[in-house]
Amino acid sequence: MRVLMIEDNESVSEMMQMFFLNEKWEATFKYDGKEGLETFLASPNEWDMITLDLNLPTMDGVAVCREIRKVSNTVPIIMLTARDSESDQVIGLEMGADDYVTKPFSPLTLIARIKALHRRAELAEANLVLADSETGFDVMTEHFKMNTKTREAYLSDQLIAGLTPKEFDLLYTLAKKPRQVFSREQLLEMVWDYQYFGDERTVDAHIKKLRQKIEKVGPQVIQTVWGVGYKFDDSGVIV
Template sequence: MRQHVLVVDDDLTVSDVVRRYLERAGFDVTLAADGPQAMIAFERRRPDLVVLDLMLPGLDGLEVCRRMRSRVRDLPVVMLTALGEEADRVVGLELGADDYVTKPFSPRELVLRVRSVLRRAAHAGAPVVLRDGPLVVDVERRVAHLGDQELALTVREFDLLAYLLSHPGRAFKRAELLDAVWGWTFGDHSTVTVHVRRLREKVEADPADPKRIVTVWGVGYRYEPLTAARTAA
């Protein structure tokens, strides 16, 4: 079955170009021109991924993202931002956007980003369970628990946590994490910073004084295990 992408943008020319490129790449595409239309389309047929412009009439992209994520917490979202809207981009990442593309953009690049996010969201790989004390990450099932509580993680948050936990004690540069987790050979390092901050809020007893995901000054981040180990499920 073809994967379904919901494209939300009030620029009809941009939407039409994106639709044609995505359909050529093998996706089913639904278009929405504003926030209310996006929510109607979302409820009518749940998408596998949403391409979402931040600047929308009726209901802005950030609110649309909030509402969709309240229904499907791990819904993959690629946000479109105008050049210079760094603050909005950071807010979008804080809400859990898995990727972003800055306007003007190459439709081919957007298709590659969509494929990358969907590939990472798919259930794949060996049946591995990562453990660090009460923190348990089931890679195949894409479920993480801290004690008895299931963690509400976005696609990228899960991938980042699993990657760090699978390399305990190793320090990574932000550029290395962008490459390994996002598949980007270049990009804004604040993407990593935002996701690390969100992860700390979910796995640390005190996010302001992290013990698991620690900052390595002048380098990046390191996962400091309590009793980390990898076991076959």
């Protein structure tokens, strides 16, 4: 795995370098937001994972994340945030980060998060082939359809554009069981592979961004079940 770590704290980078080497991963470290972005843009297809600190000189992590997502919807991004910066965490997720880890963090926790995210990214990449069946759709309802091979989702035959890997996986998890209610804990386990740790705000932030993209093509099909979680329901769609 090739990891780009954009982190202005050199002691953190030095610590993680040892753990990356232990995993036999190749890591590149940049200590400045603008420099880190330029490194990514120079070879955007080269990276398997990006860890991105929020508080960076010259260009903060949210801005860097936004620019990366203009180029790639697929490269996995984990943000590193201060424990008391809840609003920054949510903003980071809304800008396209797949996950975040709060500082101070255990290196083993970060390694576990990277592995979980990378597994999901590999599965998504393995499915990026043309559909060979007549319809090619894995989920079909009266108004909605999804193809896990082409990673496309349609509402009333309108493409829901710009879905990140996590947004697609989240939508697929909900849509393949219409009207079934999923708790945030269940979604963390099923979509993020987090059985024993994770933050429910990760789910909420991705749901918010996913809803914004769905609403560009039609009515909302992800419903909140207060006190429980979320469900997919397109029965109220009017064409």
